[in-house]
Amino acid sequence: MNGTQAEVGVEFNKTTPATTIPKAEEVQATLKEAVNNPNITLNVTFDAASIEIIRVPATAPPTVSTTVLQNTTITTNGTAANITTVAATMKPGTSAASNATTKTLTTVTTTTTTKTTTAVQxxxxxxxxxxxxxxxxxxxxxxxxxxxxxxxxxxxxxxxxxxxxxxxxxxxxxxxxxxxxxxxxxxxxxxxxxxxxxxxxxxxxxxxxxxxxxxxxxxxxxxxxxxxxxxxxxxxxxxxxxxxxxxxxxxxxxxx
CATH class of the missing domain: 3.30.70.960 (SEA domain)
Incomplete structure (x- = not known):
């Protein structure tokens, strides 16, 4: 009744070196800064005080594909993805809040083997x-x-x-x-x-x-x-x- 809570996973490109991936606190601060910036117009209204980190990757970031988080379930190929999930509450009465639903992020680990055949000529x-x-x-x-x-x-x-x-x-x-x-x-x-x-x-x-x-x-x-x-x-x-x-x-x- 107090608004819609959304969970957002932030996934970094596979070419990003592990040492340069932002810390969870930096991810949180970036969203808060955008919400509080009067020069940035958002389609929904966020409660900046509700922004918090709820999950961080347990291991160093592996190589993954960049995925746009649009579907209810997100699957990435390769090893476990480096996904930092941020939760925020959108205040009621905004255009997107009334139809918003909670997103669930699922990471699936798969192994792909590629064989290379060299033709002799x-x-x-x-x-x-x-x-x-x-x-x-x-x-x-x-x-x-x-x-x-x-x-x-x-x-x-x-x-x-x-x-x-x-x-x-x-x-x-x-x-x-x-x-x-x-x-x-x-x-x-x-x-x-x-x-x-x-x-x-x-x-x-x-x-x-x-x-x-x-x-x-x-x-x-x-x-x-x-x-x-x-x-x-x-x-x-x-x-x-x-x-x-x-x-x-x-x-x-x-x-x-």
């Missing part, structure tokens, strides 16, 4: 030459239409072969082109700390070369991580040389 550099194709200077500019079109062509053509060959293969990115006819430089990413060897990566390109019509592949000029990898093309040269030697031997023997 290995990048291999693949370079090969496209003989018979004309290099143009706009292939030096990664923003040019010519560069984008050729990069898309190589990516869409080669990625399916590597996906079928290696389960750890992630994707392929064209990095640059150089003159001679066109030298293609790209990165292959594998979701593994033990990716395929340079020979295995090159062999996929060698096997695919005969089926690729969108661009040419010189199987004798395949490099993985800067090291030239031998291929089937070298064997073709050896067969030609062997045939010439047989023919020469036959010609020499026929003269005797």
């Amino acid at each position: 290995t990048i291999r550099q693949l370079t090969f030459r496209s003989p018979g194709e004309t290099f143009t200077t706009d292939l030096l500019d990664s923003t040019s239409t010519a560069f984008k079109n050729r990069a898309t062509l190589l990516k869409s053509t080669l990625e399916p072969y590597y996906k079928r060959s290696f389960s750890s293969f992630s994707d392929l990115t064209v990095k640059s082109f150089r003159n001679g006819s066109i030298i293609n430089e790209m990165e292959l990413r594998f979701a593994s700390a033990s990716p395929p060897t340079g020979s295995e990566i090159a062999q996929v390109l060698v096997n695919a070369a005969s089926n690729i019509t969108a661009f040419t592949v010189d199987t004798t000029s395949i490099f993985v991580d800067g090291t030239q990898v031998s291929s089937g093309g070298n064997h073709k040269i050896s067969l030609i040389m062997a045939s010439c030697m047989v023919l020469l031997s036959w010609l020499l023997s026929s003269q005797h």
